[in-house]
Amino acid sequence: QVQVAESGGGLVQAGESLRLSCAVSGITYRTFVMSWFRQAPGKDREFVAAISWRGISTYYADSTKGRFTISRDSARNTVYLQMNSLTPEDTAVYYCAAHAREFAEITATRTDFDFWGQGTQVIVSS
Numbered sequence: 001q002v003q004v005a006e007s008g009g010g011l012v013q014a015g016e017s018l019r020l021s022c023a024v025s026g027i028t029y030r031t032f033v034m035s036w037f038r039q040a041p042g043k044d045r046e047f048v049a050a051i052s053w054r055g056i057s058t059y060y061a062d063s064t065k066g067r068f069t070i071s072r073d074s075a076r077n078t079v080y081l082q083m084n085s086l087t088p089e090d091t092a093v094y095y096c097a098a099h100a101r102e103f104a105e106i107t108a109t110r111t112d113f114d115f116w117g118q119g120t121q122v123i124v125s126s
Contacts, residue, residue: 009120022096033099038092
């Protein structure tokens, strides 16, 4: 059974940084696309960032480009999201997701991802 577990959320002030981690277990291969999404109260879940199965290609939402960095440690089946220059608009529950198909193309489409974590709360105060 595949499990996805996020960690690292918390309360920070505007302008500060936070690093989220996501560990995937129960999967026999490491060649899958990983992503981060977020959902603010009363809003739909939105794409934040994705990283290719090789870890070479990355893709960001316009709202996070230049401030957030996604990376992965394939040996540990772990993906990270470094978030800098946080603003109150970044307040949300952040979800990590994994694509089930090996060697898939990088994607930002929520329905392409098969395995999801429970989320970790990020609150940015002004």
